[in-house]
Amino acid sequence: MSLHLSNIHQGYGSDVIIRNLTIDLKRGVIGLLGPNGAGKSTLLRTMATIMPPKSGEISLDGTVIRDERAARRARNEIGYLPQNFGYDPGMRVIDFVQYAAWLRGVPPSDWRASSMSALEKVDLVESAATKMKKLSGGMRQRAGIAWAIVGNPSLILLDEPTVGLDPRQRLQFRKIITSLRNSTVVLSTHLTDDIDAICDRVIVLHGGEAKFDGSVSELSATARADLPGNSDLERGYMSLLPAEEQRL
Numbered sequence: 295m296s297l298h299l300s301n302i303h304q305g306y307g308s309d310v311i312i313r314n315l316t317i318d319l320k321r322g323v324i325g326l327l328g329p330n331g332a333g334k335s336t337l338l339r340t341m342a343t344i345m346p347p348k349s350g351e352i353s354l355d356g357t358v359i360r361d362e363r364a365a366r367r368a369r370n371e372i373g374y375l376p377q378n379f380g381y382d383p384g385m386r387v388i389d390f391v392q393y394a395a396w397l398r399g400v401p402p403s404d405w406r407a408s409s410m411s412a413l414e415k416v417d418l419v420e421s422a423a424t425k426m427k428k429l430s431g432g433m434r435q436r437a438g439i440a441w442a443i444v445g446n447p448s449l450i451l452l453d454e455p456t457v458g459l460d461p462r463q464r465l466q467f468r469k470i471i472t473s474l475r476n477s478t479v480v481l482s483t484h485l486t487d488d489i490d491a492i493c494d495r496v497i498v499l500h501g502g503e504a505k506f507d508g509s510v511s512e513l514s515a516t517a518r519a520d521l522p523g524n525s526d527l528e529r530g531y532m533s534l535l536p537a538e539e540q541r542l
């Protein structure tokens with residue numbers, strides 16, 4: 295699967311959030327890094343085809359997504375987990391995931407098996423019959439990941455999936471993501487540790503533009519010793535910010 299964004303402009307009303315962005319997404323785990331308000335969620339929504347760009351083109355495997363009909367077809371290949379995803383608190387975990395299977399066009403005869411397979415990947419099989427409201431934050435986040443991966447979409451978009459997870463849950467999350475390497479996974483995060491541990495590629499968004507697009511080691515290599523940070527990756531990130539934001 296490849297998703298190509300070409301000269302994308304995106305925003306809300308007259309507010310421009312993303313300017314002239316061109317990126318190609320291919321197999322692997324891609325981290326989206328940037329300050330609050332940089333437009334990471336907006337970009338993920340755009341990639342998920344639920345927010346059509348103001349201008350520019352998005353194509354999935356070479357086919358341009360021109361209208362809602364094409365977007366709906368593309369969404370069968372896309373598993374998107376928004377930052378604060380909604381759910382019916384009284385719904386059982388299995389029903390929550392089966393609902394995503396239905397949305398993604400999985401044939402009804404496969405809903406249960408594909409949902410159980412997704413729950414297995416996130417280690418929630420034993421909680422399949424538990425109501426969503428009874429889950430801990432980390433379990434809920436894993437149910438969300440099951441929602442995003444059910445039906446094996448080739449593009450998985452996760453908006454700040456590690457927020458609120460304890461250290462062990464974050465390690466579990468990394469294990470899950472590593473097992474998805476054969477798909478294209480894009481995740482936004484503020485945690486450089488997560489980027490370092492699981493991402494093959496990192497895109498730094500700032501001021502509506504991709505200030506960096508490359509490997510984690512390439513970003514670390516841009517580190518300047520005089521900048522604040524506890525790792526080369528953090529100092530590399532700081533080196534991309536405007537001078538006035540490089541001091542604490």
Ligand SMILES: Nc1ncnc2c1ncn2[C@@H]1O[C@H](COP(=O)(O)OP(=O)(O)OP(=O)(O)O)[C@@H](O)[C@H]1O
Nearest residue numbers: 306309311328329330331332333334335336337482
């Ligand atoms: N639905 C909306 N309507 C109007 N403006 C919005 C909307 N959603 C986001 N914005 C604005 O767009 C800008 C980018 O927001 P976005 O949530 O995409 O950034 P982000 O990088 O994901 O931020 P964070 O790291 O805080 O989650 C912000 O200025 C925000 O206020």
